Amino acid sequence: MNYSLYDPEADYEVISTVGLKHSAFYLTGPYNSYCFYCEMLKSCSNCFGCVALKNRRYCILNKQYTKEEYETLVPKIIDHMRHDGGGAAMNPSGATAVVTASGGASGSWGEFFPVVLSPHGYNETVAMDHFSLSKSQVEERHWRWKDRTEEPSKITRIIPAAQLPDSIQDIPDDILNWAIHCEVTGKPFKIIKQELEYYRRMQIPVPRLHPDERHKRRMAMRNPRKLWERECAKCGKGMKTSFAPEKPEKVFCEECYLTEVY
Numbered sequence: 464m465n466y467s468l469y470d471p472e473a474d475y476e477v478i479s480t481v482g483l484k485h486s487a488f489y490l491t492g493p494y495n496s497y498c499f500y501c502e503m504l505k506s507c508s509n510c511f512g513c514v515a516l517k518n519r520r521y522c523i524l525n526k527q528y529t530k531e532e533y534e535t536l537v538p539k540i541i542d543h544m545r546h547d548g549g550g551a552a553m554n555p556s557g558a559t560a561v562v563t564a565s566g567g568a569s570g571s572w573g574e575f576f577p578v579v580l581s582p583h584g585y586n587e588t589v590a591m592d593h594f595s596l597s598k599s600q601v602e603e604r605h606w607r608w609k610d611r612t613e614e615p616s617k618i619t620r621i622i623p624a625a626q627l628p629d630s631i632q633d634i635p636d637d638i639l640n641w642a643i644h645c646e647v648t649g650k651p652f653k654i655i656k657q658e659l660e661y662y663r664r665m666q667i668p669v670p671r672l673h674p675d676e677r678h679k680r681r682m683a684m685r686n687p688r689k690l691w692e693r694e695c696a697k698c699g700k701g702m703k704t705s706f707a708p709e710k711p712e713k714v715f716c717e718e719c720y721l722t723e724v725y
């Protein structure tokens with residue numbers, strides 16, 4: 464998983480960074496290098512387990528060390544993490560996160576921040592789209608779950624989706640003061656001004672389904688994150704593909720595909 468916005472170099476498992484070099488397990492903040500398990504740094508290098516520092520070098524857990532101390536301590540921490548069992552949990556007070564030593568075979572070094580540290584509910588993230596879990600399965604793992612309040616605020620008038628005019632030209636501005644009752648989920652949802660302007664400009668009818676239902680249907684059109692062994696429909700060569708064998712689409716190997724398309 465690498466999501467680097469601009470000019471990355473030799474990074475591993477990083478999210479939302481700019482100009483990040485030779486770093487890993489890093490979250491947000493620009494122009495850092497040789498940083499590991501850090502978040503929101505700016506113009507730092509050689510930092511380990513730090514958060515929200517600016518123009519600093521050789522820090523561990525936000526504490527300043529000399530270059531020599533840093534280079535002695537970090538390999539020891541990494542070695543400890545290699546053997547810490549990889550377990551991670553909130554401590555009983557819930558105030559700070561601690562990595563627990565549970566004595567398992569694999570350690571936490573080389574893994575991204577543990578899920579227990581995520582400020583988001585599992586069901587709010589794209590993880591839910593690809594690896595769907597129930598609330599109890601999520602809570603068993605001590606991960607966060609958020610029950611969302613679905614009702615738009617201040618609804619006084621609700622129109623059933625079936626009663627919406629088909630043509631965008633027949634939708635009055637007053638639609639912004641109404642909630643639409645989704646035909647499938649039964650949940651109400653609202654249209655915002657910018658959205659209405661967009662539908663009018665593009666000549667698109669107002670949606671009748673709740674945004675969550677629309678998202679679910681878009682996701683269902685994608686192939687699952689699974690690879691099948693199949694043969695190229697042209698040359699017969701063995702290949703891996705995310706198109707299941709029973710799907711109607713023809714699949715070509717890369718070579719045949721490129722010859723056919725270009």
Ligand SMILES: [Zn+2]
Nearest residue numbers: 695698716719
């Ligand atoms: Zn082929």
